[in-house]
Amino acid sequence: MYPNEPIITVVADLVQAQIVETELLAQVNHQSLVATKANRVVRAAQGRAVSDFGARRAHNNDAAVLGARACYIGGVTGTATVSAAQEFDIPVGGTMAHSWVMYYQDELTAFRKFAEVYPDNCILLVDTYDVLKTGVPNAIKVFDEMKQKGIQSKNYGIRLDSGDLAYLSRESRRMLDEAGYEAAKIVVSNSLDEYTITSILDQGGKIDSFGVGERMITAKSDPVFGAVYKLCAVTNDQGEFEPRIKISETVEKITNPGLKRVYRVFNAEGKAFADLIAGADGVSPEAVRDGIIVIDPERPWKKRLFRDCTLRELQKKVMDGGRRTEKSPSVREIAKYVRHQLNEEIWEEEQRFRNPHKHYIDMTSDYYNMKMGMLEEKAHG
Amino acid sequence: MYPNEPIITVVADLVQAQIVETELLAQVNHQSLVATKANRVVRAAQGRAVSDFGARRAHNNDAAVLGARACYIGGVTGTATVSAAQEFDIPVGGTMAHSWVMYYQDELTAFRKFAEVYPDNCILLVDTYDVLKTGVPNAIKVFDEMKQKGIQSKNYGIRLDSGDLAYLSRESRRMLDEAGYEAAKIVVSNSLDEYTITSILDQGGKIDSFGVGERMITAKSDPVFGAVYKLCAVTNDQGEFEPRIKISETVEKITNPGLKRVYRVFNAEGKAFADLIAGADGVSPEAVRDGIIVIDPERPWKKRLFRDCTLRELQKKVMDGGRRTEKSPSVREIAKYVRHQLNEEIWEEEQRFRNPHKHYIDMTSDYYNMKMGMLEEKAHG
Structure with a gap:
C-alpha cells in the first residue's frame, strides 16, 4: 500500500461503516x-x-x-x-x-x-x-x-x-x-x-x-503499518454523493475527497509505472487511447501525458448488501498473485531495502482540480 | 522481567510441557x-x-x-x-x-x-x-x-x-x-x-x-520481548530431578540448570536491591539472619554479603494437576500490584528511559558453584 491510495472503499450507513472500521484497519495494517x-x-x-x-x-x-x-x-x-x-x-x-x-x-x-x-x-x-x-x-x-x-x-x-x-x-x-x-x-x-x-x-x-x-x-524494523480509514463522501437528500475533505498541515494527511476509481498504469513491457486516482466516473477507453494528462500531487507543476499505456482497475466489488459477491481466493492463490506483481510488474528499484524509489500515485487532472477546489474553499471558508 | 531470571516454572511430562510452551511464551512476551x-x-x-x-x-x-x-x-x-x-x-x-x-x-x-x-x-x-x-x-x-x-x-x-x-x-x-x-x-x-x-x-x-x-x-521502539522457555531438569529413574544446562558463546544465553527458588531482596527501607537465585532448597531463615554471600554471575569476583535484609519469594504455585490453585487476580488488582512495585520497591534509577541502572540478578554461592561445575564438565566432557 502506498500513502493516500484508496485500497478499500466502504459504502454503507454511517453507523455500519464505523462499526467495521477498527476490524478492517487491524486486518489490513497487521497483515x-x-x-x-x-x-x-x-x-x-x-x-x-x-x-x-x-x-x-x-x-x-x-x-x-x-x-x-x-x-x-x-x-x-x-x-x-x-x-x-x-x-x-x-x-x-x-x-x-x-x-x-x-x-x-x-x-x-x-x-x-x-x-x-x-x-x-x-x-x-x-x-x-x-x-x-x-x-x-x-x-x-x-x-x-x-x-x-x-x-x-x-x-x-x-x-x-x-x-x-x-x-x-x-x-x-x-x-x-x-x-x-x-x-x-x-x-x-x-x-x-x-x-x-x-x-x-x-x-x-x-x-x-x-x-x-x-x-x-513483529516487523521489528518498523512495526507500525499506518493505513487509515477516512470519510470521503456523504449522500445528500437527493441521494447524491457529496465529497468531504479533511485538511492537515502535513500534505500527505490531507484526505482524497469523494468516491474514486484507482488504476495501475502499465507500459508496453508490462511494468507498472504509476497508479492513477480518478473520480467516480473513472477514465474512459477513449481517454486511454488519446493519452491522459496526469498530475503528481507532490509535484503538481510537473504534468505528464500517459500514452500507449494499459490501465488495470485495482479495486473490485467483493461485498454487496453484507454478503461476499465471490469466493475468497486461497492463501496460496494470494501468495501467487503477490509474487507475480512483485516479480513481473513492480520495478525492482521500488523494492530496494534502503531508499527505494517511490511508487507514483498520480491523479487525473479533473480529480486533482476538484480536490484543490475543495481545499481552497475549506481553507478560506 | 530481567535476563535469565526464572519467572515461570513448569513441572510436567515432557510432552505436556512442550505443548504449553508457545502459548505461555506468546502471552508473557506480548503482554x-x-x-x-x-x-x-x-x-x-x-x-x-x-x-x-x-x-x-x-x-x-x-x-x-x-x-x-x-x-x-x-x-x-x-x-x-x-x-x-x-x-x-x-x-x-x-x-x-x-x-x-x-x-x-x-x-x-x-x-x-x-x-x-x-x-x-x-x-x-x-x-x-x-x-x-x-x-x-x-x-x-x-x-x-x-x-x-x-x-x-x-x-x-x-x-x-x-x-x-x-x-x-x-x-x-x-x-x-x-x-x-x-x-x-x-x-x-x-x-x-x-x-x-x-x-x-x-x-x-x-x-x-x-x-x-x-x-x-506495538511497543514500537523495541517490539520484541525475548522471554525464553528452557528445559532445566529431567527426572531420573529414582524420580530425582537431574539438572540440565545449555551452553552458549553468549554468557546471558547459558541457561540456569536445575529447579530454583527466586527471591527479591529488600533493604531496611523496603527498596529492592537485587533478586536472588538459589537452588531448589531455597535460603533458610538462619542464613538470612546470619547474612548470605551472593555472587553476581556477570562479575563473579565481586562477592557480596547480604545482611539485615528481607527476602520475599517471587514465585508461588498457581496450578497443580492442571487446575488453578487459586482465583486469578482481577486486572485492577494486577495493575495496583505493578504500581506498588514500581513506585515503592524498585529504584527509580532502574526505570530511567535511557541507560537505566541494571537490576541485579545474583546467585547464592552454592547455586553459582553448581552451575559452574556443570559448565566445566560439559565444556571439557
Whole structure:
C-alpha cells in the first residue's frame, strides 16, 4: 500500500461503516505489515528457503496465526505454527528443539533418538554445547550410522541457532562435505532479518534455509503499518454523493475527497509505472487511447501525458448488501498473485531495502482540480 | 522481567510441557512488552491521564484486546477498545472522530450535534480544518451556547490530533482561558510515545490527557520481548530431578540448570536491591539472619554479603494437576500490584528511559558453584 491510495472503499450507513472500521484497519495494517516484511526477508535470502519461526514472539495468538498467513503471502516457504498451517493450508515444518538435546544425558544419544523417530526430516540442532567440537561431529556420526543401516533420508542436515552464522556455516559445510554429506542441509536461525541475512550471505555463509522468527513476525524494523480509514463522501437528500475533505498541515494527511476509481498504469513491457486516482466516473477507453494528462500531487507543476499505456482497475466489488459477491481466493492463490506483481510488474528499484524509489500515485487532472477546489474553499471558508 | 531470571516454572511430562510452551511464551512476551512500554509512557506523562487508542494499529485483534489489558496493567487510565474494557473491567473512553466532523456540512454544526448527544463527555476534535482559526473558536462558541442553556458539563474540552502539539496546546489553552473555560480539558494524540510526550511537556505544552496509539500498542521502539522457555531438569529413574544446562558463546544465553527458588531482596527501607537465585532448597531463615554471600554471575569476583535484609519469594504455585490453585487476580488488582512495585520497591534509577541502572540478578554461592561445575564438565566432557 502506498500513502493516500484508496485500497478499500466502504459504502454503507454511517453507523455500519464505523462499526467495521477498527476490524478492517487491524486486518489490513497487521497483515500488510508482516507480508511486506516477510517479502523483504525472502528477497534477501536470494532463492533459499525461508521458514516462519515467529509464534513465540508474535504479539499474541492472532498475530502468530494471521502473521504466519501474511508471511506466506509475502513469500516464505512454510511456517512452524501448526494451527496456521492447518487453517490456511500452508506448508508446515520445524526442526529439533534444544529441549530434545537437553532431555537426554548426552548429545549423541539425543541425535540418535531423533534420527530414529524422524529419519526423513533429520535436521539436527548442533549448538547446545559446542557446534564444531561436538555438534557437527556427533551429527556426522549419526549420518554414518544411518548410512550403515541403509537409511536414505529425504531431508537431513544441521541447524545452527547461535554464534557467528557466516563462520559456523562455512566450517560446518566443510566438515559435512569432507565426511561425504554434500546433500546435508544447513539451516540457520537466531534473530535474523533482511539485513543480517544479506550480510551473512555477503560473507560467504553456506546456507540452504533460514528460520526467521521475532524480527519478521513483529516487523521489528518498523512495526507500525499506518493505513487509515477516512470519510470521503456523504449522500445528500437527493441521494447524491457529496465529497468531504479533511485538511492537515502535513500534505500527505490531507484526505482524497469523494468516491474514486484507482488504476495501475502499465507500459508496453508490462511494468507498472504509476497508479492513477480518478473520480467516480473513472477514465474512459477513449481517454486511454488519446493519452491522459496526469498530475503528481507532490509535484503538481510537473504534468505528464500517459500514452500507449494499459490501465488495470485495482479495486473490485467483493461485498454487496453484507454478503461476499465471490469466493475468497486461497492463501496460496494470494501468495501467487503477490509474487507475480512483485516479480513481473513492480520495478525492482521500488523494492530496494534502503531508499527505494517511490511508487507514483498520480491523479487525473479533473480529480486533482476538484480536490484543490475543495481545499481552497475549506481553507478560506 | 530481567535476563535469565526464572519467572515461570513448569513441572510436567515432557510432552505436556512442550505443548504449553508457545502459548505461555506468546502471552508473557506480548503482554510484558506492552505493559512495560505503557508504563514508560505513563511515567512520561507525569500524572496526566493516558488512554490507549491503539486498536487499529495493533498486530490484530488479540494484540488490541490483550494489549489494552497490558496497557492498563502498565498504568494507563483507560482504553478506547470497547471489548477489552468489557472483558477486563477497564475504564473505557474515547473522543470524537474526524468522520463526525466531516459528516456534517460544517464544523460548527458537527460540534453542536456532538454537544447535544454527549454533553458530559464533550471533547471536540478541533483539527479537521484549522485548529486556531476555526477549530478552537467553534468549540468556544459551542461551550458558550451550552452555558447559555444552563448545561454544566462534567467533562468538556478539545482534542488536538495533528500539528505541533506543544505550540497548539499552549495557544488553545490561552484562547480557552480568555473565554473563561479554565476547566476545559486539552487532550492530545498523534503518534505519541514516552519521548515525544517528554519533549512536548519540556516545551511547555498545556495538556491534561494523552491519547496514545500505535507506538504504545506495538511497543514500537523495541517490539520484541525475548522471554525464553528452557528445559532445566529431567527426572531420573529414582524420580530425582537431574539438572540440565545449555551452553552458549553468549554468557546471558547459558541457561540456569536445575529447579530454583527466586527471591527479591529488600533493604531496611523496603527498596529492592537485587533478586536472588538459589537452588531448589531455597535460603533458610538462619542464613538470612546470619547474612548470605551472593555472587553476581556477570562479575563473579565481586562477592557480596547480604545482611539485615528481607527476602520475599517471587514465585508461588498457581496450578497443580492442571487446575488453578487459586482465583486469578482481577486486572485492577494486577495493575495496583505493578504500581506498588514500581513506585515503592524498585529504584527509580532502574526505570530511567535511557541507560537505566541494571537490576541485579545474583546467585547464592552454592547455586553459582553448581552451575559452574556443570559448565566445566560439559565444556571439557
